[in-house]
Amino acid sequence: MTTEVRVPTLGESVTEATVATWFKKPGDTVAVDEMLCELETDKVTVEVPSPAAGTLAEIVAAEGETVGVDALLANISEGDSAAAPAPAKKTEAKADAPAASGASVDVMVPTLGESVSEATVSTWFKKEGEAVAQDEILCELETDKVSVEVPAPAAGTLSKILAGEGTTVEAGGQLAVIAEGAGGAAAPAAKEAAAPAGDTQYSTPAAGSGRSDVEDAPAAKKAMAEAGISRDQVQGSGRDGRAMKEDVARAVAAASSAPAAAEAPKAPRAPVAADDAAREERVKMTRLRQTIARRLKDAQNTAAMLTTYNEVDMTEVMALRNQYKDQFEKKHGARLGFMSFFTKACVHALKEVPEVNAEIDGTDIVYKNFVHMGIAAGTPQGLVVPVLRDVDQKSFADIEKEIAEKGKRARDGKLSMAEMQGGTFTISNGGVYGSLMSSPILNPPQSGILGMHKIQERPMVVNGQIVARPMMYLALSYDHRIVDGKGAVTFLVRVKEALEDPRRLLMDL
Structure with missing residues (x-):
């Protein structure tokens, strides 16, 4: 009996993926729910488990191929009798190879994810002739979304690298060859010595x-x-x-340029091209950066984007935070930051102006009776937006813990695709980098994004007196197709009021 392995549902508005890595090869025995391969979409990596126990009889979609939802990936032969076929990726050992090496195994480009058909070899961690252990990371591939590590499919010696660093490879393409067996590990040393x-x-x-x-x-x-x-x-x-x-x-x-400098010419010569x-230094854009650029431009081309500004006096929030931060951390095991206050303030404002939490679907407006808050986070690879679900039902402690946990995994590149989908509104904090004012770009299909900025003391008139106050500029970018100016201004004013008097959040005012 044969069981088909198909592409699972990839997430909201995601229709295709690239096969990044196959963890099994034809002829391998597999167990139910054992990971067979990894698909890469334009956001994250999706693992595909085995739907049945048996033998991986055939791989239909090789590494690097682009596949749609429900497309056929492979076939599994169920039952003990299926264990007979020999692995398709192995070849007979050459006559002049060490007897112990037995066979060679091809290292292939894994599935790269939805709509991702190629990758660039960014780094080889092993070189030809080195011994490798099974599942040891051999190299790293870079796509337009994430970096994909390629493990060794078998133990042995890395006998040949076919795709060097900087090479563009397609899903399913061959990267290298491993000579299996302990005997293969001894040969490289002699080769290097000679x-x-x-x-x-x-x-x-x-x-x-x-x-x-x-x-x-x-x-x-x-x-x-x-x-x-x-x-x-x-x-x-x-x-x-x-x-x-x-x-x-x-x-x-x-x-x-050093000899020219030593000569000390009498008159500076005119610069030439x-x-x-x-x-100059020319560096190819990473695939993640290319995707970020494309999506941001698409957002500008699609939405009627407009930004409105206001400023908030952070005195009360800062005083409240300083008063309770030690007790908060002692009880909840999480630091009390400003993001939980802003998240709660936005939830409060979204209840009054629900169109900011809605999205356009064709000729319909879809109002969300929940708040899934996207928190933009900068990583060494680029901007990602993990989503905190149902923040309208969470406490300050729950929000702070989740922000810290997701932020750490975002920086480590460990976020799953599901964790970056489904957001209804986004907060972006440019203030951590020193930004005083900016206009954030929408994260489609959302209709609103709040930009936070640097807290800076400025002279303000309070009760007829000029005093120094910690002020922050706020920016709300919104889709004018669905949100009117009045609604946008009202939303931002409600956020300002909630932050300048945090007690309003407790009383839902």
Whole structure:
């Protein structure tokens, strides 16, 4: 009996994914709910479990292929009799290979996610000839959403790398070959020992690179060989001090400019285009950055976006926070920040102006009788927006704990796709970076986003007296197709009132 493995539902408004990684290969035995593969969408990675126990008879969608919802991924042969087929990815060992190595295993590009058909090889953590353990991370692929780690499908020796760093690969494409068995691990050492001194393809990085086990990018090695410069002249900017092609270009430019500086010409010469080009650095946009750029531009092109501003006196919130923060942390195990106050204030305002919490679906307006709050978070890879669900029913402590937990996992790249979908309103805090005022861009299909900014003391007139007060500018960007100016201004005023007198939140005023 054969059971089909199909693409699961990928989430709201998501219709396709890219096969990033297969954890099993044809011929492998699988258990019910054992992870078979990983799909990558434009947001997160989705794991596909086995619907039945048996043998993975056939992989229909290879790594790198783009698949739609409910598309066929693979077939599983159920029952013990299915365990006979040999793995399709293995090949017979060559006659001159060590007897213990037995066979070779192909390392393939895993499923990359919905609508993602290709990736770029960003880093190899192993080099040819090194021994690898099963499931040890071999390399990292970069897509337009997330980075995908590729584990070793078997233990042995990494005998050949087919796609070097910087290479664009398609889902299902081949990355490398592993020679299985302990015998294969011994060969590389002898190979390296016999290699000529001038062979720089996989030489050990110089002391200037920071770590002796860090492998420089192949393009950088080639550039160093062509330019005739040594590794210690190059300052690596890659991970763990890895030298990249751009680092070599900078080193070459610095070396060529040094003699000219020593000559001390009598008169400065006019700059020429070649000099400018030598001082430029061209870096390809990451796939995540490309997707962020596309989505932000789509939001501007689709919505009738407008921004209204106000300012809030943070005196009362800051006093309340300072008074109770120690007791709050002692009881709840979470720090009391400003985000819970702003979240509660927005929930309060959204009840009065529900269109800010609604969305347009064709010719319909969909009003949400709940608040799923998106909290924008900056990560080294780019901006992500984890969603806190049903914040209208949560306490200050619940909100603070969830913000801290999701923020940490966002920075670690561990958020699931589901955790970044379904938001009805978003808060973006540019103040943590020092922004005094900005106009945030909507996160479609939402109709509103609140921008928080830096708290700065300014002279204010209070009861006829000029006093210094901690002030913050607030910005509400909204979709004018659904939210009128009156509603937007009312929303922002209600947020301001709730923050300037937090007691209003307790009494729902």
